[in-house]
Amino acid sequence: MHEQGLARSLLREVKAVWAQHPGSTVSQVDVQAGPLSGVEPLLLADAFARLTQEQFGTSIELVVHQVPLTAICNQCRREVTIERFRFVCPECGGTRLTETQGDCLKLLSINLAAVA
Amino acid sequence: MSEKNYQRVYIGRDVLAEDRIEAATQRDLWTRQGTLVVNLVSSPGAGKTSLLEATAKHWQGRHSTAVLVGDLETDRDAQRLSPWTKVAQLTTGGACHLQMPLVRSGLRALGNPRVDFLFIENVGNLVCPASHDLGEHLRVVVLSVTEGDDKPAKYPKMFRTSQVMVISKADLLPHVPFEVDAAIADARRTQPEIACLTLCASNGAGITPWCQYLEQTRQRMLENLPCETT
Numbered sequence A: 001m002h003e004q005g006l007a008r009s010l011l012r013e014v015k016a017v018w019a020q021h022p023g024s025t026v027s028q029v030d031v032q033a034g035p036l037s038g039v040e041p042l043l044l045a046d047a048f049a050r051l052t053q054e055q056f057g058t059s060i061e062l063v064v065h066q067v068p069l070t071a072i073c074n075q076c077r078r079e080v081t082i083e084r085f086r087f088v089c090p091e092c093g094g095t096r097l098t099e100t101q102g103d104c105l106k107l108l109s110i111n112l113a114a115v116a
Numbered sequence B: 001m002s003e004k005n006y007q008r009v010y011i012g013r014d015v016l017a018e019d020r021i022e023a024a025t026q027r028d029l030w031t032r033q034g035t036l037v038v039n040l041v042s043s044p045g046a047g048k049t050s051l052l053e054a055t056a057k058h059w060q061g062r063h064s065t066a067v068l069v070g071d072l073e074t075d076r077d078a079q080r081l082s083p084w085t086k087v088a089q090l091t092t093g094g095a096c097h098l099q100m101p102l103v104r105s106g107l108r109a110l111g112n113p114r115v116d117f118l119f120i121e122n123v124g125n126l127v128c129p130a131s132h133d134l135g136e137h138l139r140v141v142v143l144s145v146t147e148g149d150d151k152p153a154k155y156p157k158m159f160r161t162s163q164v165m166v167i168s169k170a171d172l173l174p175h176v177p178f179e180v181d182a183a184i185a186d187a188r189r190t191q192p193e194i195a196c197l198t199l200c201a202s203n204g205a206g207i208t209p210w211c212q213y214l215e216q217t218r219q220r221m222l223e224n225l226p227c228e229t230t
């Protein structure tokens, strides 16, 4: 259910970029997601395909790149990988960590093709 | 005109960045007007409304409160709360979580009151509300003992993004296999800083410490405010 809302937000961002490139079509969209993004890659790609099909009569391919969860330790300042949602710094045991990757849906890039 | 008929535009931005900024701005506004905002999340029926009834009763005449309560349908929760506090029902239709525009419209319906505490009771759902910052100062996840102590491990995002875990319906502990310590240990693996309170809205056990916790949090918020020049 949540994926539909995210697909709409994503399409809004894509349209804003697209509007700055007249005479082109969007051929592919790449996003990054991780364990705390609240995104199921298959469902998101499917929701995006349906939404674009509905709006443009042809679906735009969404490529979801999955990344591991990483965080920076506020105590030792090292960047660490978080395994199985265990938010304790493996280096120093610090418990205040700030996510640096894998906690949101990030729009990476948009492929534009010139209209034939 | 470029020779290429193909081009890749790099963005690298959180799709929900605008929402995050909007929430942060709203939080700032609430901080400056002295309102502590609490977003209550849980699975359906964990006891959010019961906790709010007990809280509002406890504070009658001592603190001003307002509640925005989200449900897919009916205004039953608002009716339950209306003897004790200002309250607006937000009906979401099909939506499984609250978002900022609904919160704003609820506040407008109440006449944008300046209260000490604003509670937002989210739609019962341990998944989607985790991804939506409503500008709250505290996200409180309510876990009732009948749901099982494995929920913090199963819904990491909700517990990771919460600052407080309330274990509710403590009166039922003798009747269900729920290890309070196990639930707390799992929650702290994901969110080591999470504050944990065990209480029972039906008989009032633990309501006083819960209310004190909120009062202290608000006090700290007020003390950290930049001095206003007169």
Ligand SMILES: Nc1nc2c(ncn2[C@@H]2O[C@H](COP(=O)(O)OP(=O)(O)OP(=O)(O)O)[C@@H](O)[C@H]2O)c(=O)[nH]1
Pocket: B042, B043, B044, B045, B046, B047, B048, B049, B050, B051, B071, B077, B123, B124, B168, B169, B170, B171, B172, B199, B200, B201, B202, B203
């Ligand atoms: N035994 C017991 N029952 C409780 C307690 N708190 C709430 N309940 C009961 O649990 C049921 C659900 O409580 P609510 O307060 O409506 O829960 P809620 O989280 O607001 O539910 P939704 O808004 O529908 O998600 C009701 O039947 C309450 O009477 C408690 O402390 N002990």
Ligand SMILES: [Mg+2]
Pocket: B048, B049, B050, B077, B121
């Ligand atoms: Mg309720």
Ligand SMILES: [Zn+2]
Pocket: A073, A074, A075, A076, A077, A078, A089, A090, A091, A092, A093, A094
């Ligand atoms: Zn560390």
